[in-house]
Amino acid sequence: MKSTEIYSSTTHTWIVLGRDSQKSEKIIDTNQYLIKSNDEAIILDPGGIELFSSMLASLLKHVKLEQITTLFASHQDPDIISSLGLWDKALPHATLHAPWLWEGFIRHFGMDNIQYQSIKDEGGEIKIGKAALKFIPAHYLHSSGNFNVYDPKAKILMSGDIGAALEKNEPPMFVEDFASHIKHMEYFHRRWMPSNRAKNNWVARIRELEVDMMAPQHGRIFKGEMVQEFLEWFARLDVGSASD
């Protein structure tokens, strides 16, 4: 699994882990994010069972195990958090922040040691060392209980499945040309996202934030101008395609 630093300051660092060459082609490629600050670290959307081994090995290149105090799950999907039962053994003292809506469901992945910290529908805040992070509501995009993570200092928005692209092989880390990227995103957003109303509310909410980088859970990261291009494109897109 590859890991790339996408932000670094005196207070904290963002690392994206993904493009796992070991994984089977039948499972969707995912980005996992590690934010570390001082002696603390959080993993955003730790990923599926199948990824656990290479995730663990890659993480240890950047942090000590006991540094990882916190996990975050944007929603309940298997590609997001089915590794929980294994993290539960590796990080018995950790806390998982996840939507309150999914607690009874996510616990099915096996959780004897890790603490479940529910995120209310309105969102919330958390500190990891010196990094202050915000949980931004992104309900129905695509999951009915769903959050993004916003870092006001780094100006990074971890957008979960929003902005996800399905590309074959090993695509580069960043979107280079928006127009040619659309074909990798369009079906995903039209089919997986159920609600135009939720989508438009989300776009309005994000427009109020300063976002230099939008980091989705699948595919390339949007940087600078590309973030605005995405918001404009997404605002125009008609979603919920299977209901027609």
Place this chain on the structure above:
Amino acid sequence: MYHQNDATLAIKNVVRVANIIANLDTILQEAKNLSLTAKNARVVALRAGDSAFGFKPITNFIDEFSELTIKTTKSISMLSSNLFEIALSVVRYSDFQLRLNIAAQYTEHTDIHHLQQQGRLEFIRTVKQLESAVMHLEGYFEDILKQMRSAEYIAVTSRVEASNAGEFSESLQSVSNFIAGAAKNIKHAINENLKEISLLKGALR
């Protein structure tokens, strides 16, 4: 102690525990039938009066051991859900071990070795827990088996008593037959479970 097959073996153990639990239902049902039969037989024996004089203590006795069997079966039920939990935790730890072994192929980081060691200890600890729960279970089943042996003995004795009970002979005879049948069914279910247990013990060794 640990090898690749542990995860598969661990799942098989869960299946064995599930089989054992499924058999418990049969045992409990038959034991309840026995207790009911004992109560009915006592009424018949009472009506038969002097002619079924020898039958009354027998019904008391059936009542007693069927209650005992029900009680033991309920204790087993309690132990079984615990057993399920432990068997599942063995599955989880063996899966954890498996994933760690893969991670160890990617990196020689000491934290991985540490986790492997810790995981192995936890794995052994849960296997030991499972072993001791299984031993307990075996003890309970052997208790019931003993109860069933006396049930069969009573069935024979009661048949003799029933034949002396004049007009009630036939209905008491059927009570004896019923006891013998229930005892046989329970013994069969228990022997099946003891077989599963010995496989389970073998797998844990």
